[in-house]
Amino acid sequence: MTSLALDSCPVTAAEEASLAALLRCCVREVAGPRGQVWHAGPYVLLRVADTLLRGRTHGGLALRFDGRPEWLDRGCWQPLDADRLVGLVETELGGTNEEFAAQVGASREAMAALLTARRRTPAPADPWLASEQRLVFGHPFHPSPKARDGAGWLRYAPEAHASFPLRLLGVRDDVLAEAGETGPLDDLAPAPPGYSTLPAHPWQLDLLAAELAAPLADGRLVDLGYGSRPAIPTSSVRTVYEPRLDRCLKFSLDVRITNCVRKNSWYELAGAVELTRRLGPVFEELSAAFPGTGWLPEPGYRSADLGVRLLEGLGVIIRASPWSVCRPGVTPLLSGALAVPEGFRAVPGGPPADPVRWWRAYVERVAPPVLEAYLNHGVVLEPHLQNVLVGVDASGLPVEAVFRDLEGTKLVAGRHDLSGLPGRVAEALTYDPGSGWDRVVYCLMVNHLAEVAASLAGTGSVRELWAVAGGVLAGYAGSLGWPPPLADLLAGAPLPAKANLSVRWARSADRSAGYVPVANPLAVLS
Structure with missing residues (x-):
């Protein structure tokens, strides 16, 4: 799927993106928990509904695909498509969600419509606003990342340069x-x-x-x-x-x-x-x-x-x-825009000449404040890719990190006096400590750093980038005396990954979404 890009054929790119997102969900939430995922050389292999699938991958935890994923049909590998994979998922999970296939199809159609519309309307001249409008393919681990209800949505869609x-x-x-x-x-x-x-x-x-x-x-x-x-x-x-x-x-x-x-x-x-x-x-x-x-x-x-x-x-x-x-001379960019195909085109000067230096600066700006907010202030920031803006200087080097959207920001229960607030307001503002830590780690490590690292590394290895990130996090942990949650993270404890397919399959509210454990890329470094 190396052709996946914003300037690809809309129908082809939408199909490839839909297939890739659903296949990632299958690795993480369907085959993985059942022990039906194996890594063999450049391939990840998985079994869904007694059917063997494979795809060439790079990007580590982000699970980017090279070329078309395939399924094994009577001893021969055949190209896989999104509709066939939907059918396999329905069979594997029991076929009790009649909305699922329609949601995946609607998301794919929306992507194609967005790609077509983008060709008719120029992007904003403001680099920050242009970065906000680059997320055409949506959440990479969601079965229907662009599913939208309602008529007339395209005229208001940021991805269409509206x-x-x-x-x-x-x-x-x-x-x-x-x-x-x-x-x-x-x-x-x-x-x-x-x-x-x-x-x-x-x-x-x-x-x-x-x-x-x-x-x-x-x-x-x-x-x-x-x-x-x-x-x-x-x-x-x-x-x-x-x-x-x-x-x-x-x-x-x-x-x-x-x-x-x-x-x-x-x-x-x-x-x-x-x-x-x-x-x-x-x-x-x-x-x-x-x-x-x-x-x-x-x-x-x-x-x-x-x-x-x-x-x-x-x-x-x-x-x-x-x-x-942001300070004068600093340009804010949506972090999510860096994780899309060819996302580093958005950075002044283009892809960094020294990716390791750029990455160290990025992790230093983003990660320690998030961890400090939780550990020392009892504040759960939600640093996923759509809630963080990285401020870059004229050379494109990260020098600031800006956090936004207080809907997802919470206070750790027991560490703040909320007695003067109405009960429902106080309830909506709090997480228990364990849930708060899971949210921080998922957003920061799985949703955010893993995706930006994969884009920065391209088809190369992300191992060196994770070693740099581990060094930044270890330095911060040392300054605090290695608090247990952070020590466990750096020792390679599995990471929580949000189960988007499961919550869509169950047709539950997003707040009911749970987590599945995924491999910690810091584990091999400890």
Whole structure:
């Protein structure tokens, strides 16, 4: 599958990406736990539904494929396709999910549509926004990484280089719901006296049309039309960059994107403001200990108090933009953009001439602040590829790391006084220590570093890069006296990997997703 790239034939690239993602899931969640995976030279072999499959691989834990995977048919190897693999998975797992094949197919069709649309519309000139819009193939270990509900999604898709003006509402003051710093929203457009300006995602307003009819008719809401400048969707689809404000705005979207219906629950609206207040001092200490560490605060939200459905559906969270927190001369790039095919084209100067030096700088910027936040501050950051921005200097060398999205950020239970918060808000803000550590290790090691290392190494070995990462982590562990969780990690304890196929097969909420153990690439170094 070396042809997999953003400029490949859309249908071919979409098929290859769909097959690769599902096959990775099979290695990790289907064949692996059953002891039906073997490594032989350049191949990984696995058995699914009594059928032997193989693929040439590189990238270590990231499991990148070279050439077309194959299946053994009466003693001869034949090319494998995604539909055949779906059938094998259904047979292996019992065939009790009639939605599964359709979700995989819809995801594949979405990828093809995105690749086609990208050819018609240029990428943003802003390198950060261009990096946000590069994630065409989605999560590499998800059976349907681009599955999306709802009609008309393509016009709002970041991967299609979309941009669009926001819809603007006026919320009458007696039904205004807000907290924190919301003043910037008033600069989007003047509201009538007695009203406040509320931006809305135009797709969400279409989805809520029936519920909005009454408050628009009786004046609790007024329609102020469209914004004067296009907003640019970032990688999460529902969060956009609003250039007039130089802010990011996180909206609700009542559609399923990959695993979840993406909405701002009422307790998440309040939780974002509460976490911003609590994390300010934490990040001050992190940035002092690890220069170049930054974050994107979410200091306020605004909505309309018109029942829970509209409170959540119209809720918007204000977030700082990365340009506002990076130093002059530093360019923020989405880490996820580095993990896509040919991702290092996005880095100023192109692929680094000295990959090991670049990688050491990258790991030093990203990993120690995440571990420090957990171990010394009781804060669980969620450093997966879509939640971290790496700031690079003019030569392309990583010099900053910026962490974002407080929805996934949690506080370790028992280490923070949450007694003054409503019970549901406090519950949503906390993880028990074990769950918090699993989340940190999965996001940092499995989802993030493994994928960037595989892209940086190309078809070569990632062993040297993991040795460098191990050295950085060991230096940090030594400075703390080798705390047990970190000592176990560096000793090669298996890593937790999120079970995306299992949660989709069970049709469960994403929060129910468990983990499966995977080999720790640091194990061979210890």
